[in-house]
Amino acid sequence: MGALEQGFAYGFLVLGVYLTFRVLDFPDLTVDGSLPLGAAVSAVAITAGYDPFLSLLFALLAGFLAGVVTGVLNTKFGILHLLASILTMIALYSVNLRIMGRPNITLLGKSTILEPLTNAGIGMFNAAPLLFGLLSSLALLFLLWLLHTAFGLAMQATGVNPQMITSQGVNTDRVIILTVGLSNGLAAVSGALLCQSQGAADVNMGVGTIVAGLASVIVGETLFGCRSIGRALLAALLGSVLYRLTIALALSLKLGSFSLTPSDLNLLTALLVVAALTLPKLRGKVFSR
Amino acid sequence: MIHVTDLVKTFHRGSINEVLALSGINLRVKKGDFITVIGSNGAGKSTLLNCLSGSYPIDSGHILINEQEVSRWPEYQRASLISRVFQDPLLGTCGPLSIEQNLALANRRGKPHGLRRGVQRSDRELFRKQLAQLNLELENRLKDSVGLLSGGQRQALTLLMATLVKPKILLLDEHTAALDPKTAQQVLELTQKLIEDQDLTTLMVTHNMRQALQLGNRLIMFHGGRIILDVSGSEKAAMSVEDLLEQFYKVRGEEFVSDRMLLV
Structure with a gap:
């Protein structure tokens, strides 16, 4: 169940x-910073007394802005996409510490988006996978x-054939900025959901996010x-759940004393x-023999 | 229609590899002109097309389209006036998207690509009708991805996309050079039909002198970043490939002599 909850949150x-x-063919490492950013914003907002659902929206907006920074660095300043995203990611570490004021915030005793469900008598272990599954399905739709x-369509074409879509009158810079923004907005929502289900936001929770996402x-x-x-969107969402299950399985394995x-x-x-x-x-090679 | 004055374009400016690609081009194109552009490699034909479309920023000079200065407009903005077909058939279409999705993008050329549904139900009838004139039976394959099509089919589709919304100017950059002779001929016939039907103002770069003489009402020849020949109407109609070659060698010869004189 824990794997389901995490899978849907991620x-x-x-x-x-x-x-x-x-879609965009843009390897974006910003998410390593925007996921904890979402957690930080959500935790601070909830601590300040905002509605937990509203805190998700704040996280989304904060993540979007972080992505926009990467997009602008890449398109307007001509910095290589990978490097642009690393720069934003590094900068976000400091920003996240500023937002939280300390390395971590616990949400003990604070209300979260899970409260309405637990209040309705659904156990904590069912509530989180249920709600996160519903929310992530909505995001998929x-x-x-x-x-x-x-x-x-312009977004898809920008990733495949920028020359073609430019000659159709689309400003690819704008498409890249908005798409990277949206992507990081989503990453920040993940951070906010994780922080609310785990009951804490931590400045280091973003390490390895991009690799797990990939x-x-x-x-x-x-x-x-x-x-x-x-199909591809569904595969991505199911892949997330499957990945968390694999990790959970791997952690429960015992080989003798190891x-x-x-x-x-x-x-x-x-x-x-x-x-x-x-x-x-490798499979292709084996079959072609 | 198009008014180019003193257009200069250099590549690698300030380095030892500096190349003067266009050295002060002056060109007036009338509405409805169909101009074929020839010249040897590196003469500046494609550079002119890329400067017109906004792919290359220019060093100096002016480009006016319909009396409007466009030389500082970014490429995507000029797309509202200009459409292009490239030499590479893969460059004009988007492979993973379907035929109807590609056409839908072309159908909004120069207009905002907003949050309306990409392919409207009402578009499909138009797309089928347009595709039918290609005689490639693509009208029944709207949902097929473009990546499944052959080079010739993709180039025909690119042509259709370029003219779906009538452009002020159509730029064709050796658009049949990468196709086999039979397909090239078909695409060329389609090109002629589309240009005549809509009375399009066209610049077509080609390496084929016979083609350059057969098509269009005007011919310009580039050499060394300059226009060295500009003939139209009956004068062009009377020209043969031999005449063109003679003109070409005459210019080259003169240059050769002047270089020699410098050395002596």
Whole structure:
């Protein structure tokens, strides 16, 4: 159940990573900073007495702005996309500390978005997966709609063939800025949901976010395919859940006296991404013989 | 229609690789002109097209379209006036998107791409009708992704997209050069039909002198960043490939002599 809850909470991030990495072909490391940014904004807002749902909106906006910064650095200042996103990510570490005023904030005793459900008698262990699943499905439907609008088509074309879409009168700079903004808005919502379900925001909770996001996108694609946009979005969301299940499974494994600890997660994730990226190629080689 | 004055464009300015691609071009294009553009490699033909479309920023000079100075407009803004077909058939269309989605993007050229549904139901009838004139049976494959089409089919589709919303100026940059001879001929016939139907003002770069003489009402020849020949109407109609070659060698010869004189 914990894996489901985490999978859906990280679902927003994974959908965002799909937008930048797959649709826009823009490897965006900003999410390592915008996920804790969302958590920080949400935690501070709730502590200040704002409605927990409203704090999600604040997180979304804060994440969007962070993405816009990366987009502007890339398009208007001509900084390589990867470097632009790293710069924003590094800067966000300081910004997040400023927002929280200290390295972490606990939400003990504060109301969260889960409260209405637990008040209605649904247990905490069911409430979080249920609500996060519902919210991330809504985000999926929103992206499905967005990618089929005229702007969405321009977005897809910007990633594949910028020359073509420029000659159709689309300002690709604007498309990139808005899309990277949206992607980081989604990552920040993930951060806000995690902070509310775990009961704390921590400035270091973003480490490795992009790799986990990529792993989820790739695992989803490999297992569920990406023939259509709808299929690819669903694969990303399911990939997120599956990735968290894999991690949970790996952590519960015991080989004699050896067992994995949460500190091994980054190594595991990196290995998983390498495997997911190389296995399809190896399979192709074996079958072509 | 188009009024180009003293257009200068250099590449790698200030470095030892500096190349003067266009050295003060002056050109007036009348509405409805169909101009074929020829010249050897590096003569400046494609550079002129890229400067017109806004792909390359210019060093100095003016580009006026319909009396309006556009030389500082970004490329995407000029797309409201100009449409293009490139040499590479992959460059004009978006592979993963479907035929109808590509056409929908082209149908909004120069207009905002907002949050309306990309492909409207009412668009499909128009798209089918337009595709039918290609005689490639694409009208029944609206939902197929463009990546499935052949180079010739993609180039035909690009042409259709370029003229779906009537452009003020159509720029064709050796758009049949990457196709096999039979397909190239088909695409060329389609080009002629679309240009005649809509009476489009067109600049077409080509390497094929016969083609350049056959098509259009005016011909310009580039050499070394200059226009060295500009013929139209009956004068152009009377020209043969041999005449063109003679003109070409005459200019080259003169340059050769002047270089020699400098050395002596």
